[in-house]
Amino acid sequence: MSIELYISERMIKDRIKELADEINRDYQNQEVILIGILNGAFMFCADLIRQLTVTNQLEFMLASSYGKKTISSGNVNIGLDIKNPITGKNVLIVEDIVDTGLTVNCIIELLKERNPKSIKLVSLVHKPARSKYPVHIDYLGFEIEDEFIVGYGLDFAGLYRGLPYIGIYRNE
Ligand code: IMP
Numbered sequence: 001m002s003i004e005l006y007i008s009e010r011m012i013k014d015r016i017k018e019l020a021d022e023i024n025r026d027y028q029n030q031e032v033i034l035i036g037i038l039n040g041a042f043m044f045c046a047d048l049i050r051q052l053t054v055t056n057q058l059e060f061m062l063a064s065s066y067g068k069k070t071i072s073s074g075n076v077n078i079g080l081d082i083k084n085p086i087t088g089k090n091v092l093i094v095e096d097i098v099d100t101g102l103t104v105n106c107i108i109e110l111l112k113e114r115n116p117k118s119i120k121l122v123s124l125v126h127k128p129a130r131s132k133y134p135v136h137i138d139y140l141g142f143e144i145e146d147e148f149i150v151g152y153g154l155d156f157a158g159l160y161r162g163l164p165y166i167g168i169y170r171n172e
Helices: 009-026 042-049 102-112
Strands: 002-007 031-038 055-065 076-080 090-098 118-126 139-143 166-170
Touching: 009 042, 009 118, 009 139, 031 042, 031 102, 042 055, 042 090, 055 102, 076 102, 090 102, 102 118
Parallel strands: 031 055, 031 090, 090 118, 118 139
Antiparallel strands: 002 166, 055 076
16 A cells, blocks of 8 residues: 655645635625535535634535436435525535535535525545536546546545545555
């Protein structure tokens, strides 16, 4: 097994500052509810929120898709739901990675049913080569090759989430 450095701590920090600047500009004078998708997005959320100047609240949702072929709010398994209603509010979903796009598409469908004012998505990483369920990522950190990555919240079998950088996991 080896983990090869792919996106350094410095690169992540700098990119998050740029994303936060965009978010701060776009939501000027508005309030936003961040919804971090557990477990992977916990570290990204923690670093992003520290760069936000816009008024915000933070909620978490633990969600995983059943892997069916259709996109529907019924295909997502909610292990932990947000605590407060989002009706009429600006929602910003905070994801660690968009791979096939199924999970985040199902989450968006589910949240839409609760009638928020707006829903946007920020994802630290996107693997376009694996995209099956297209999703519009409003704020994207890094587009990556078709590699399995770990660190900075992302795991392999529950491990390596605490690495401060993103690495390519190789099982050799
Ligand atoms: P989806 O295919 O876009 O629905 O992604 C499902 C989930 O798979 C993501 O939220 C991640 O938890 C996980 N995942 C996908 N690619 C990777 C990776 O390269 N490393 C770690 N987890 C991943």
